[in-house]
Amino acid sequence: xxxxxxxxxxxxxxxxxxxxxxxxxxxxxxxxxxxxxxxxxxxxxxxxxxxxxxxxxxxxxxxxxxxxxxxxxxxxxxxxxxxxxxxxxxxxxxxxxxxxxxxxxxxxxxxxxxxxxxxxxxxxxxxxxxxxxxxxxxxxxxxxxxxxxxxxxxxxxxxxxxxxxxxxxxxxxxxxxxxxxxxxxxxxxxxxxxxxxxxxxxxxxxxxxxxxxxxxxxxxxxxxxxxxxxxxxxxxxxxxxxxxxxxxxxxxxxxxxxxxxxxxxxxxxxxxxxxxxxxxxxxxxxxxxxxxxxxxxxxxxxx
Amino acid sequence: xxxxxxxxxxxxxxxxxxxxxxxxxxxxxxxxxxxxxxxxxxxxxxxxxxxxxxxxxxxxxxxxxxxxxxxxxxxxxxxxxxxxxxxxxxxxxxxxxxxxxxxxxxxxxxxxxxxxxxxxxxxxxxxxxxxxxxxxxxxxxxxxxxxxxxxxxxxxxxxxxxxxxxxxxxxxxxxxxxxxxxxxxxxxxxxxxxxxxxxxxxxxxxxxxxxxxxxxxxxxxxxxxxxxxxxxxxxxxxxxxxxxxxxxxxxxxxxxxxxxxxxxxxxxxxxxxxxxxxxxxxxxxxxxxxxxxxxxxx
Amino acid sequence: xxxxxxxxxxxxxxxxxxxxxxxxxxxxxxxxxxxxxxxxxxxxxxxxxxxxxxxxxxxxxxxxxxxxxxxxxxxxxxxxxxxxxxxxxxxxxxxxxxxxxxxxxxxxxxxxxxxxxxxxxxxxxxxxxxxxxxxxxxxxxxxxxxxxxxxxxxxxxxxxxxxxxxxxxxxxxxxxxxxxxxxxxxxxxxxxxxxxxxxxxxxxxxxxxxxxxxxxxxxxxxxxxxxxxxxxxxxxxxx
Numbered sequence: 138x139x140x141x142x143x144x145x146x147x148x149x150x151x152x153x154x155x156x157x158x159x160x161x162x163x164x165x166x167x168x169x170x171x172x173x174x175x176x177x178x179x180x181x182x183x184x185x186x187x188x189x190x191x192x193x194x195x196x197x198x199x200x201x202x203x204x205x206x207x208x209x210x211x212x213x214x215x216x217x218x219x220x221x222x223x224x225x226x227x228x229x230x231x232x233x234x235x236x237x238x239x240x241x242x243x244x245x246x247x248x249x250x251x252x253x254x255x256x257x258x259x260x261x262x263x264x265x266x267x268x269x270x271x272x273x274x275x276x277x278x279x280x281x282x283x284x285x286x287x288x289x290x291x292x293x294x295x296x297x298x299x300x301x302x303x304x305x306x307x308x309x310x311x312x313x314x315x316x317x318x319x320x321x322x323x324x325x326x327x328x329x330x331x332x333x334x335x336x337x338x339x340x341x342x343x344x345x346x347x348x349x350x351x352x353x354x355x356x357x358x359x360x361x362x363x364x365x366x367x368x369x370x371x372x373x374x375x376x377x378x379x380x381x382x383x384x385x386x387x388x389x390x391x392x393x394x395x396x397x398x399x400x401x402x403x404x405x406x407x408x409x410x411x412x413x414x415x416x417x418x419x420x421x422x423x424x425x426x427x428x429x430x431x432x433x434x435x436x437x438x439x440x
Numbered sequence: 441x442x443x444x445x446x447x448x449x450x451x452x453x454x455x456x457x458x459x460x461x462x463x464x465x466x467x468x469x470x471x472x473x474x475x476x477x478x479x480x481x482x483x484x485x486x487x488x489x490x491x492x493x494x495x496x497x498x499x500x501x502x503x504x505x506x507x508x509x510x511x512x513x514x515x516x517x518x519x520x521x522x523x524x525x526x527x528x529x530x531x532x533x534x535x536x537x538x539x540x541x542x543x544x545x546x547x548x549x550x551x552x553x554x555x556x557x558x559x560x561x562x563x564x565x566x567x568x569x570x571x572x573x574x575x576x577x578x579x580x581x582x583x584x585x586x587x588x589x590x591x592x593x594x595x596x597x598x599x600x601x602x603x604x605x606x607x608x609x610x611x612x613x614x615x616x617x618x619x620x621x622x623x624x625x626x627x628x629x630x631x632x633x634x635x636x637x638x639x640x641x642x643x644x645x646x647x648x649x650x651x652x653x654x655x656x657x658x659x660x661x662x663x664x665x666x667x668x669x670x671x672x673x674x675x676x677x678x679x680x681x682x683x684x685x686x687x688x689x690x691x692x693x694x695x696x697x698x699x700x701x702x703x704x705x706x707x708x709x710x711x712x713x714x715x716x717x718x719x720x721x722x723x724x725x726x727x728x729x730x731x732x733x734x735x736x737x738x
Numbered sequence: 739x740x741x742x743x744x745x746x747x748x749x750x751x752x753x754x755x756x757x758x759x760x761x762x763x764x765x766x767x768x769x770x771x772x773x774x775x776x777x778x779x780x781x782x783x784x785x786x787x788x789x790x791x792x793x794x795x796x797x798x799x800x801x802x803x804x805x806x807x808x809x810x811x812x813x814x815x816x817x818x819x820x821x822x823x824x825x826x827x828x829x830x831x832x833x834x835x836x837x838x839x840x841x842x843x844x845x846x847x848x849x850x851x852x853x854x855x856x857x858x859x860x861x862x863x864x865x866x867x868x869x870x871x872x873x874x875x876x877x878x879x880x881x882x883x884x885x886x887x888x889x890x891x892x893x894x895x896x897x898x899x900x901x902x903x904x905x906x907x908x909x910x911x912x913x914x915x916x917x918x919x920x921x922x923x924x925x926x927x928x929x930x931x932x933x934x935x936x937x938x939x940x941x942x943x944x945x946x947x948x949x950x951x952x953x954x955x956x957x958x959x960x961x962x963x964x965x966x967x968x969x970x971x972x973x974x975x976x977x
Contacts (some may be wrong), residue, residue: 152488214717226716229709236706324510367537397552404545408538412526415534610837613826617786622812622841
């Protein structure tokens, strides 16, 4: 049972990570900086609860604000570049953040042990959940409340004028500009929202793993972050969730029985999925089919 | 002062291996306009094939170099067929995500073949460093620099003086028109990929024979160093790739000397980030954003 | 010379060609007219092999072209001058011509043909070392035609050669088309400029919404009617 609860936690946190890349991707930008914002959220939230004994929710709010502020700060200069240059610039930023934490030590004596981030050895003993008597189920509920809230917010944003504006910029920047949309504001906003979500996700991540280190936030995690929405499709937020379940649940956990051979198949299956559905698992066509099915059922019920 | 010069010399030498890595990257990016994250891992696979030959059969450095280059080229073709050939135009991110998945696959394959963390790799030369006044020059470093300059010249020649180069430049200019004049675009792109990975194989062999060991992490290292050097040098520019590599090497060498090895990598990323924002075209690149709807240069 | 039968080409679920049949006679200029979105460019790209048809056949003197790669189709003697010219912008005029002869291995013959192209298009000769992307629209069109001719085609396909060019240049391009035909090249031409096209064409087809709706010779239909149908299509013209 605990295994499945643990998996559900992982899926929740990775969904947040994927969604943070999702709203940036809507504007047509590919950012590999999300793992960096995620790392900032993780370290900041961990330090606040461990060293300053803040309540978790307050710490997460600060993580969100800092993640967003950092994304905004990166977003402005990064907008000067596009395409591959943006990918590489954001990857460089992400790696710089990782290496910063690799070299970052701030420890405080607490009883017999030292607490706080310790360079390459990482940041251990983030024991907020056990110390406050949270069971695994409580943690799962907490994580998914936040995931559902974020998804609902993004879903609503997608349906509103804001979503239309984001997608317009993603589709055709020049056309969007000619209709009076402020491209810079839109892109920086998307980046900031992405940073906020990644910051929250990182904060939660630090607390359920209890131990974080720089290597977890490398380019691999950054690529996972954009792989989710790309694999899931950019039609709506559920594509990202579907892709996280597909990768984390089916491919990584489901294929665990294959042992060392897992990654061989893992890579192959992702490539296969991208070949068959280059626009994502949940693209416009699938959505139409789903809608038709739902409405047909509705008619039958009505009749 | 002597330290400053010696560091610069070391930087140039190490930088020439970065430049070689960037050379292969530039070729792939120039032809495909897409990012191949599996570039380094393909080279790493070549390195593993080479080290098997060395550990199990005691092969000499030249035989190891040959198999490594061949292995990298074959791995490159594998990546191209899976991640790039089937993806339609406009699906560049899908290609990138796929190449990331193949990266994990190749890394796992390497671990399956040789499960220990590191394996020995044959050194190219064991001679004492040359002395030049107060400065020291390692022979294998000199070979590295020579290979970098020689391959740059060879690629320039191939691109501008051969039929295959004409085909590649035509594809770079306009893929549809390249089809229409009768170029077999699919085969040409595959060969370009193989050539790029082979160049990466040369770079990888030189680096590994200096390190005298190979690990699965070498793949990621090669992708990142090649990518950074290519971006600093300027997208799509062959001489730029070498120049970017040299600059990166020199910056890293000085940072290592003054601030230690951990700051060295951090400095490389910060230099790149700032460089991209201040001067997106790189040292010798075309106009910024030239990978998207570049205006025809007047 | 060219026999297209019941050709269907689709983008996903949308059929752009819904069963096109037409014939191009050897030694003549055949013209295809029709409104935007009728499927004319799709037809040209399908014949050239860039797009693969879903059904139907394309025969060149009896030999099937459907399903072949673009490279094989060029080697069969079909060359397309594409819409918007698509010259190789960062290659010199000379290199563009060389690329046009990519499948030929007779170096002497290729060089002689390049000289012939320079003789026919003196502007290209003057600018032989200039990057193609820096040429004017009309010069680029001439380069595109010359590049296609470098493969020694039996059938020359041209997609909207007058697009975006000034009237004087358009007249020059049509002079060249007529001249090429007099020298023995079979030409199949897609045009928006019905007036110019009807002056040079021996026969023409009208295409609307992925189907051929009329086949005839220029005298057969009043020019006004042709123009109306070519620009607007029958449906809207009737309404």
